Amino acid sequence: MKLSKPKYIFVTGGVASSLGKGIISASIARLLQARGYAVTIQKLDPYINIDPGTLNPYEHGECYVTEDGAETDLDLGHYERFTSITTSHANNVTTGRIYQSVIEKERQGDYLGKTVQVVPHITDEIKRRIQLLAQRKEFDIIITEIGGTVGDIESLPFIEAVRQLRYQLGSRNTALIHLTLIPYLAASGELKTKPTQHSVKALLENGLQPDILVLRADRPLSSDLKRKVALFCNVDANAVMESVDVPTIYEVPLMMHSQHMEQVVLDKLDLPSEQEPDLGSLKAFIEKIKNPKRTIDIALVGKYTELPDAYKSISESFVHAGAVNDCKVKLHYVNSEKIDASNVEEKLGKMAGILVAPGFGSRGIEGKIEAVHFARTKGIPFFGICLGMQCAVIEFARNVLNFKDAASTEMEPSTTHPVIDLMEEQKGIVAKGGTMRLGAYPCSLQPGSKALAAYGTNLVYERHRHRYEFNSEFLPDFEAHGMKAAGVNPESGLVEVIEIPEHRWFIGTQYHPEYKSTVKKPHPLFVAFVAAAVAYTEEQKK
Numbered sequence: 354m355k356l357s358k359p360k361y362i363f364v365t366g367g368v369a370s371s372l373g374k375g376i377i378s379a380s381i382a383r384l385l386q387a388r389g390y391a392v393t394i395q396k397l398d399p400y401i402n403i404d405p406g407t408l409n410p411y412e413h414g415e416c417y418v419t420e421d422g423a424e425t426d427l428d429l430g431h432y433e434r435f436t437s438i439t440t441s442h443a444n445n446v447t448t449g450r451i452y453q454s455v456i457e458k459e460r461q462g463d464y465l466g467k468t469v470q471v472v473p474h475i476t477d478e479i480k481r482r483i484q485l486l487a488q489r490k491e492f493d494i495i496i497t498e499i500g501g502t503v504g505d506i507e508s509l510p511f512i513e514a515v516r517q518l519r520y521q522l523g524s525r526n527t528a529l530i531h532l533t534l535i536p537y538l539a540a541s542g543e544l545k546t547k548p549t550q551h552s553v554k555a556l557l558e559n560g561l562q563p564d565i566l567v568l569r570a571d572r573p574l575s576s577d578l579k580r581k582v583a584l585f586c587n588v589d590a591n592a593v594m595e596s597v598d599v600p601t602i603y604e605v606p607l608m609m610h611s612q613h614m615e616q617v618v619l620d621k622l623d624l625p626s627e628q629e630p631d632l633g634s635l636k637a638f639i640e641k642i643k644n645p646k647r648t649i650d651i652a653l654v655g656k657y658t659e660l661p662d663a664y665k666s667i668s669e670s671f672v673h674a675g676a677v678n679d680c681k682v683k684l685h686y687v688n689s690e691k692i693d694a695s696n697v698e699e700k701l702g703k704m705a706g707i708l709v710a711p712g713f714g715s716r717g718i719e720g721k722i723e724a725v726h727f728a729r730t731k732g733i734p735f736f737g738i739c740l741g742m743q744c745a746v747i748e749f750a751r752n753v754l755n756f757k758d759a760a761s762t763e764m765e766p767s768t769t770h771p772v773i774d775l776m777e778e779q780k781g782i783v784a785k786g787g788t789m790r791l792g793a794y795p796c797s798l799q800p801g802s803k804a805l806a807a808y809g810t811n812l813v814y815e816r817h818r819h820r821y822e823f824n825s826e827f828l829p830d831f832e833a834h835g836m837k838a839a840g841v842n843p844e845s846g847l848v849e850v851i852e853i854p855e856h857r858w859f860i861g862t863q864y865h866p867e868y869k870s871t872v873k874k875p876h877p878l879f880v881a882f883v884a885a886a887v888a889y890t891e892e893q894k895k
C-alpha cells in the first residue's frame with residue numbers, strides 16, 4: 354500500500370441485470386493493479402439471505418468459497434481469477450448480514466433507546482462494512498460493486514449509503530462507475546440510448562452523479578452515440594466507454610485499457626499514473642485461449658447442468674488449464690439424473706476426460722456413480738470434486754470391495770457400509786447456514802502420488818465446503834485393493850485426496866481446487882487432468 358488512506362470506486366448497474374458488473378469491476382481492479390496500486394473488490398448483495406450458502410445454484414449460480422471460509426457470490430471468483438488477490442468474509446455483504454448486525458446491536462441496547470431506522474442505522478452499517486477493508490491498511494483502492502439494478506427497492510439503502518460516503522469522503526476520493534445496456538432494435542436498425550438516460554436519471558434522483566459510464570452493447574458504438582450519452586448524462590466524453598461482447602471475458606481488461614479506463618479512473622481519483630501497465634502476460638494468456646492447437650472434450654457430470662453459472666469456477670479452471678496445455682477444453686454438461694447403465698457409453702464414450710461435480714442430496718447420485726464406474730473401468734481420465742470424490746469412493750466400495758450397499762450416510766443413513774460419513778464435529782448441528790467445513794485446510798500429499806507430481810510440493814492448502822468425509826475405518830480395505838489415500842490432513846488425519854495408481858489418471862479431492870485457479874496460477878490438478886485427457890486422446894488415435 355502506498356497511499357495513507359484508500360480511495361473508493363463504486364460500481365452500479367442499470368437497465369438490466371446480468372450485464373457483467375463483476376467482470377467490469379475485476380477488469381478495473383486488474384488494470385489498477387498493473388499500474389502499481391494495491392486493490393481489493395467487495396460485493397454488496399441486496400438480498401436478505403445472510404450469505405448465498407443456503408441458495409440453490411439455480412438462483413444465483415455457484416457459491417464461491419474464500420480462503421477464510423466465507424460462502425460468497427460467484428463474482429468473488431472473478432475477482433480472484435483476474436487479480437489473484439484473495440478475498441474474505443469482508444468482501445461480500447448482504448442485506449441480511451447488515452440487518453442481522455443492526456438487530457443484534459438493538460437487542461444489546463446499543464442504540465440507547467433511539468428508534469432504529471433504515472437511515473441512519475442501516476446506512477451507517479453499510480458504510481461501516483464498505484470501510485472495513487480499509488482497516489487492514491493493505492489497499493490503496495477499494496472497489497465496491499453494488500449488486501442488483503438501480504431503481505430496485507432493495508438497492509435503495511446501498512445507493513443512499515454510497516451517496517453519503519461520497520459526500521463525506523470528498524469528491525477526489527471516490528469514483529462512481531455505472532454500467533448500463535444499449536439495446537439494438539432490429540426492427541428499426543437502431544441502438545437506443547434512452548434506457549441509459551433513464552437509469553442515470555434514477556441515480557440522480559438518489560443524489561448520485563456517475564463519473565464514468567460503461568455501455569454494454571452487442572456491437573461497437575459510434576462516437577456520436579457516446580457523445581450523445583455524455584451530454585445527456587453529464588459525463589465527460591472520454592468517460593463513456595463501450596463494452597461489447599468479446600470472445601473471452603479475459604479480454605475485457607484489454608478492451609477497457611484501450612479506452613483508457615484506468616487513466617480516467619486515476620485522474621478522477623487524483624492519483625498519479627507513473628507506471629505504464631504491463632499487460633504482457635495477460636495478452637499471452639489470451640493468445641493461447643484464442644489460438645488453441647487442439648480441442649478436447651471433457652464431460653462435467655452434475656445435476657445443475659441447465660445453468661453453466663452453477664459450475665463457474667470449474668469451467669474457468671478449464672479455461673486456465675487449457676491455455677497451459679495449448680488446447681481448448683470443450684465442456685459437455687451432462688445431467689447425472691439422465692445417466693444409467695444403458696446409456697452411459699453413448700453419453701460419455703467419446704470423452705477425453707470425465708469430471709464428476711460437487712453437489713448435495715440424493716438426486717442424480719446414481720448417475721454420478723455410473724459415470725465414475727465408466728471412467729474407472731474404461732481407463733478414461735477421471736476427476737472427482739467433493740461429492741464427485743465421494744461418488745468415486747462409493748463406486749469402488751460397491752464394485753471392487755463388494756460392499757453392495759456402500760453409500761454416504763447423506764443419502765442412505767442406514768447403510769451397513771457408511772464409506773462416506775458425517776464428520777464427528779458435524780453431528781448435532783441442525784442449522785444449515787455457514788455450518789459446513791468451510792475454507793482452507795492443509796493437506797499433505799503422499800510420496801509417489803500423481804497429486805504430488807502435479808502440485809510439485811507436499812503441503813498444500815485447499816478450500817472445503819462439505820459435511821461428509823471419507824470414513825477412515827474402511828481405509829485399509831480401499832488401500833489393499835488399489836484405491837489410495839493420496840492426500841491427508843496432517844492435523845486431523847482426514848482423507849482429502851484419493852487416487853487409483855493403476856489407472857491412467859483417477860483422482861478425487863474432498864476439497865474444491867477450482868476456487869484457487871487463477872489466470873496467473875492455473876490450478877495444478879486441472880492442468881494435470883487436462884494433460885492426461887490430451888494424452889489419452891492421442892493414444893486413442895493410434
Ligand code: GLN
Binds near residue numbers: 741819821
Ligand atoms: N454433499 C456432500 C457433503 O456435504 C458434498 C458437498 C460438495 O460437493 N460440496 O459432504
